[in-house]
Amino acid sequence: MSADSITAGLLVIGDEILSGRTKDVNIGATAEFCTDLGIELTEVRVVSDDTDAIVEAVNALRRRYTYVFTTGGIGPTHDDITADAIAKAFGVALPINPEARAMLEARWKQTGTEVNEARLRMARIPEGATLIVNSVSAAPGFRIGNVHVMAGVPVIMKAMLEAIAPTLEGGRKVQSVTIKAAVGEGTLGSPLAALQDRFPDVKMGSYPQMGKDRVMTELVLRSADLDRLNLAAGEVRQMVTQVHLREGVALPDDEVY
Amino acid sequence: MSADSITAGLLVIGDEILSGRTKDVNIGATAEFCTDLGIELTEVRVVSDDTDAIVEAVNALRRRYTYVFTTGGIGPTHDDITADAIAKAFGVALPINPEARAMLEARWKQTGTEVNEARLRMARIPEGATLIVNSVSAAPGFRIGNVHVMAGVPVIMKAMLEAIAPTLEGGRKVQSVTIKAAVGEGTLGSPLAALQDRFPDVKMGSYPQMGKDRVMTELVLRSADLDRLNLAAGEVRQMVTQVHLREGVALPDDEVY
Numbered sequence: 001m002s003a004d005s006i007t008a009g010l011l012v013i014g015d016e017i018l019s020g021r022t023k024d025v026n027i028g029a030t031a032e033f034c035t036d037l038g039i040e041l042t043e044v045r046v047v048s049d050d051t052d053a054i055v056e057a058v059n060a061l062r063r064r065y066t067y068v069f070t071t072g073g074i075g076p077t078h079d080d081i082t083a084d085a086i087a088k089a090f091g092v093a094l095p096i097n098p099e100a101r102a103m104l105e106a107r108w109k110q111t112g113t114e115v116n117e118a119r120l121r122m123a124r125i126p127e128g129a130t131l132i133v134n135s136v137s138a139a140p141g142f143r144i145g146n147v148h149v150m151a152g153v154p155v156i157m158k159a160m161l162e163a164i165a166p167t168l169e170g171g172r173k174v175q176s177v178t179i180k181a182a183v184g185e186g187t188l189g190s191p192l193a194a195l196q197d198r199f200p201d202v203k204m205g206s207y208p209q210m211g212k213d214r215v216m217t218e219l220v221l222r223s224a225d226l227d228r229l230n231l232a233a234g235e236v237r238q239m240v241t242q243v244h245l246r247e248g249v250a251l252p253d254d255e256v257y
Numbered sequence: 258m259s260a261d262s263i264t265a266g267l268l269v270i271g272d273e274i275l276s277g278r279t280k281d282v283n284i285g286a287t288a289e290f291c292t293d294l295g296i297e298l299t300e301v302r303v304v305s306d307d308t309d310a311i312v313e314a315v316n317a318l319r320r321r322y323t324y325v326f327t328t329g330g331i332g333p334t335h336d337d338i339t340a341d342a343i344a345k346a347f348g349v350a351l352p353i354n355p356e357a358r359a360m361l362e363a364r365w366k367q368t369g370t371e372v373n374e375a376r377l378r379m380a381r382i383p384e385g386a387t388l389i390v391n392s393v394s395a396a397p398g399f400r401i402g403n404v405h406v407m408a409g410v411p412v413i414m415k416a417m418l419e420a421i422a423p424t425l426e427g428g429r430k431v432q433s434v435t436i437k438a439a440v441g442e443g444t445l446g447s448p449l450a451a452l453q454d455r456f457p458d459v460k461m462g463s464y465p466q467m468g469k470d471r472v473m474t475e476l477v478l479r480s481a482d483l484d485r486l487n488l489a490a491g492e493v494r495q496m497v498t499q500v501h502l503r504e505g506v507a508l509p510d511d512e513v514y
Contacts, residue, residue: 012301015460015462016462016464016477017284017288017301018288018297018298018299018300018301019288019292019298019431019433019479020285020286020287020288020289020290020291020292020298021433021477022464023282023285024281024284024285025280027274027281027284027303028277028280028281029277030277031274031275031276031277032277033277034277035276035277040275041275041276041277042275042304042305042310043275043302043303043304043305043310044269044274044275044301044302044303045300045301045302045303046284046300046301046302047299047300048299048300049462053299053300075442075443075463075465076441076442076443076446077442077445077446077449077450077463078446078449078450078453078461078463079453079461079462079463080463113441113443114444116443116444116446116447117446117447118442118443118444118445118446118447118450119443119446121446122443153465174276176276176278184333184370185332185333185334185375186332186333186370186373186375186376186379187371187373187375188334188375189333189334189335189373189374189375189376189378190373190374190375192334192335193334193335193375196335196336203272204335204336205272205273205306205336206332206334206335206336206337207273207279208332208410220273220278222276
């Protein structure tokens, strides 16, 4: 990580993820969102609907990364305790926010929904926070310090990420090149390590692909410096070609130059 | 969490998850695995292929939970540094393990695969660890202390979880009951909170379902005590029925008793 890189931590909150009942998709969506903006998602944590666990995780992450994103636990039921935990983490009160209440009541008027105590929980926003608009179901998220508190329902989470995108400072966008090989990663490991040593500014990842009847490998090169990335990609392609010649294996169709 | 509960932490290791290039499925699979065994998966962390990040996370998790599972970073390439990081976290050496080498060489002999330096990286196992058999591709995982180090490729991760299952002590299996409602969770929030107060030993979760043209809610009750679970489920069903009557909304088809 370079000194000037913009980093992020993601906190996923919810018993349903940890029990396996709900399969998370917000990690992947947030990861893509960060990569597109040139923000380096550096760590993800998943914790249960437990105040102490949320407080500890959010305090650890917000001190460490440029931005923290949280997803889950901002609905109207008793197990939605994220706002309470964030207020506790920041040592601030959690009053009904007039702007949030107005947003909710406007939507409820449209839909003929009764105002009740459970629903009004969603208007409780930590003191000093600014609201994150929820275009889907009106109940807002909020930003306090560098922490962005968003919904767990994937479509709402995505809408909220879009809403905050213009407020985030992006880093240099990282570009990537993918190079396919029709040999296993064990065959590529040593020459790839030698190239990684020569290009410390180009991150080289190796990912095995278990095909139906043969092993494939995808090498992914990533760098914020496009010239260095292209130079490294050329060298890796040459190495991959030589290994295929040596092994007597044809290159994958899309890697014949 | 009760004092006698068996807990687990999961550490997912890999840049490809944090960049969004690969969508994780091991969190969901491990969560289901734990739930089936009566182990409470309490926390998940995702970190990059960075030695310090792995060491810090594994040390935090292994002190806190009964079991730690890791997935990713045990292949043959330079970016596979999990074994190195685990050895560092435990302060032990990382020699070539004769048993692991024999497993690998037996497979390589079958497949006519050359033994090389990169592939032999996969036989490096921290001192004092025991091997976890890999029925898919031979390269073993390992257990050291309460930490189980496994592969990132989902099919291999699943096979390794099956391999270690008989060695894990399960807790009381948690049972669950799902109750559907054709009203939003804001309508159910207050009466559900009152029932949660009456049944502290039955965890009640509320999950919004955004249907095509109307809002649904799923209430999920979980407990290790089947009698209390059934008692609570009866009360929740009664509450849900009353709310539907009051709102003039039909119960979902599968919730008509």
